[in-house]
Amino acid sequence: SHEIIIAPSILASDFSRLGDEIKAVDQAGADWIHLDVMDGHFVPNLTFGPPIIKALRNTTDKIFDAHLMVSNPDVLLADYAAAGANYVTVHAEACDHLDRTLSHIRELGCKAGVALNPHTPAAVIQHVMDRLDLVLVMTVNPGFGGQVFIPAMVEKIATINDMIDGRDIIIEVDGGITAETAGAVVRAGAQVLVAGSAIFKGDNQASYSGNIARIRDA
Ligand code: DX5
Ligand code: ZN
Numbered sequence: 080s081h082e083i084i085i086a087p088s089i090l091a092s093d094f095s096r097l098g099d100e101i102k103a104v105d106q107a108g109a110d111w112i113h114l115d116v117m118d119g120h121f122v123p124n125l126t127f128g129p130p131i132i133k134a135l136r137n138t139t140d141k142i143f144d145a146h147l148m149v150s151n152p153d154v155l156l157a158d159y160a161a162a163g164a165n166y167v168t169v170h171a172e173a174c175d176h177l178d179r180t181l182s183h184i185r186e187l188g189c190k191a192g193v194a195l196n197p198h199t200p201a202a203v204i205q206h207v208m209d210r211l212d213l214v215l216v217m218t219v220n221p222g223f224g225g226q227v228f229i230p231a232m233v234e235k236i237a238t239i240n241d242m243i244d245g246r247d248i249i250i251e252v253d254g255g256i257t258a259e260t261a262g263a264v265v266r267a268g269a270q271v272l273v274a275g276s277a278i279f280k281g282d283n284q285a286s287y288s289g290n291i292a293r294i295r296d297a
Contacts, residue, residue, distance in 0.1 A: 084271040085291050086111035086144050088253070090126065091224045091275030093282070097131070098138040104278065107287035108295075111142040113253070113273045114164070118149040121173055122222035129158035136163035144271075146194060146253065148221050149173065153180055160187035168192030168215050168251075171203045181210035192251070196221065197229050201238045211248050213271070214239050218264070219254030224275040228255030233267045240268030258297040 087109045092100035101112055114132055119125040132145065145164035149155075152169040159167050167189045174180045177193065184191040192213035193204055197220055204214060216236050219226035232252070239250055251271035252264045261272055278290045 081270060083265060083295060084110040084249075085278075085295055086113040086251070086271055086273045087278040087287070087291070088113040088115055088224065088273050088275035090115040091279040097135060100279070101135055101138045103284040104287050104291070105139045105141055107284050108291045109141060109278075109287075111144045111166075111271065112139060113275075114143060114145045115275075116145060116147045116149060116159075117222065121150040121170065122148045124222045129155060129162040132159065132164060133162035142166065144168070144251075144273075146192075146215065146273075147173075148194075153183065156180070156183055157187060160184075160189050164189060166190045166192050166213055168194050168213060170194045170196065170221075171199055172196055177203075178207050178210060181207055185210070185212075194221075194253075195235075197232060201235055201242060204239075205242065208242065208246060208248070211246075213249050213251055214243075215251045215253055216269070217254055218252050218256065218260075221254070226255055228257075228260045230263075233263050236264055236267035236269050243268075256294070258293040261294050261297040 087104040117124045117126040142165045144166045146168050167184045181191040190212035194215035218228050218232045250269045252269045253273035256272050256274040257277040
């Protein structure tokens with residue numbers, strides 16, 4: 080189906096109240112929960128890993144979408160699966176053996192995703208199309224929330240949409256997604272919209288519902 084999936088990134092939430100923030104976006108109409116894992120090496124920032132994801136798993140039944148911005152994802156894949164991640168997405172730039180890593184994610188019972196930094200060409204996933212459930216097109220350089228959408232990524236989304244060629248693979252976008260940028264990425268083929276600052280602004284559940292609805296309507 081081509082129903083739009085809205086995935087709030089809890090990176091923009093109040094980290095002192097993570098469980099409550101997840102419950103609030105769940106009630107506010109989120110489809111998935113996007114979990115930004117950063118290791119201070121692949122990206123110049125640090126967030127959280129499997130223990131915190133595991134602790135948050137009982138706060139919602141929504142899909143947990145783990146975005147691993149880490150240099151060596153292979154060592155902890157089993158821990159992300161055990162923590163309750165439904166989608167596990169690795170960066171192509173971080174994987175020397177992408178085919179093996181994606182197969183491993185599926186063997187662990189998770190959906191397998193590949194993320195591409197803005198400068199990474201779509202062609203790097205050409206040979207793993209049959210191992211993939213999701214392609215995450217970064218529409219900012221990863222590491223921080225609240226950055227400005229890179230318009231050149233719209234064409235890249237369209238290229239990947241052509242490469243998918245009827246396969247059961249969904250395109251996710253992440254970075255600078257707002258009611259203003261959502262229309263263009265969806266028209267190009269994106270189905271999962273990650274948004275951090277655009278959803279968590281307002282700091283309460285009523286604001287989150289309005290923010291999610293505005294992106295969905297756009
Ligand atoms: C960036 C993260 C994003 C980020 C998006 O490295 O992968 O998920 O939280 O934040 P916004 O929507 O504020 O650009
Ligand atoms: Zn992300």
